[in-house]
Amino acid sequence: MEIVRDNRAEQEFELDVAGHRAVAAYQREGDRIVFTHTLVPHAIEGKGVGSKLIRAALDSARDQKLKVIPQCSFVRAYIARHPEYRDLLA
Template structure:
């Protein structure tokens, strides 16, 4: 099963599926993680890849005690639809 990894060197959460890779890019600002954009290749669209990626990224932020700023529209919409993550917002 594919799993999401935090590539801190590239400041991206990654989900590799076959030859394709979805990413959620971020910037760290102290104890805050700013999600700047999410990229899902066309070949992976419509399969829930972005949701899986963002859920894992937000779970990681919660586990690390980080606050979240969702500059990325997808991350903002995901948090709006999943109130259990609203407590992470800065």
């Protein structure tokens, strides 16, 4: 089973799938987290990897009581499709 990790040193949520690494980069700004970009390698696109990665990242933000600033278009679109995360928006 693939597990999403918060690599705080690199400010990235990471998910390794089939030898490929997907990342959601972020910057912490006080009680806010700014998602700057998401990268899912072409070899694992279309398999729900990005959604799993962002869901875990947003759940982590909720657990830490952080407000979310989705600069990344993928994160913005994910939140638009999943209204249960809209309360996180700064």
